[in-house]
Amino acid sequence: MDSQVRYSENASLHAMNPSSTPAAPLLSVHRLAFSRNDEPVFGPLDFSLDRGETLLVEGDNGSGKTTLLRVLAGMLPASDGEIRFAGATATRDNRNGRALLLGHRPGMNESLSARENLVFLAGLYGTRSGTTVASAMQRVGIAAWLDEPLNTLSAGQKKRVGLARLLLLPGEVWLLDEPYANLDRHGIELVNALIAEHCACGGAALVTSHGAVRFADPGARHVHLTT
Secondary structure (H helix, E strand, O other), rough: OOOEEEOOOOOOOOOOOOOOOOOOOEEEEEEEEEEEEOOOEEEEEEEEOOOOOEEEEEEOOOOOOOHHHHHOOOOOOOOOEEEEEOOOEEEHHHHHEEEEOOOOOOOOOOEEEEEHHHHHHHHHOOOOOOOHHHHHHHOOOOOOOOOOEHHHHHHHHHHHHHHHHHHHHHHHOOEEEEEOOOHHHHHHHHHHHHHHHHOOOOOEEEEEEEOOOOOOOOOOOEEEEEE
């Protein structure tokens, strides 16, 4: 399966001090590719993501969007190419400190409550400055379900628990795989607001979409994966 990539950039130019050295992108990839059973899934890809930026990865089902995010998160090994975080070659340690993945599943223990999961994760990875488990849950509207086991929640409620995890943990790069799935209009507006706030505070977001929901940021750059 051949994978072709169309890349278009619509980013504003920023004034720079000629004497200063530009900071390395938060995330950059060079000739990144992934194959399964010797069949190409995506790539080679070249793109970067700076602080304050969003990048929308588009493509039909089967084009490799989810696989790309799992490779970036370190869940799958790349077949070829390079991933760098803030100019440093990606390792398990710097991925853990910089990248957070929100996938189709919450990635938590579903026999535990939202509170128990978030407290456990905060103990492992620390928390974002000024954010507590309670404030993250309140922000995404899950306070009413915070002590219910995840396996009793709806898909949309579980997605909100995943959003609370993003707010709580100190990751700079958000890897969001179809973040609008299973959400109503208010949930979609919440996702867009959280992405905007994260980027305004110096973070960055890479968002996948098959085109069912129009991404809110008209200035976002686009990568399109085709099979």
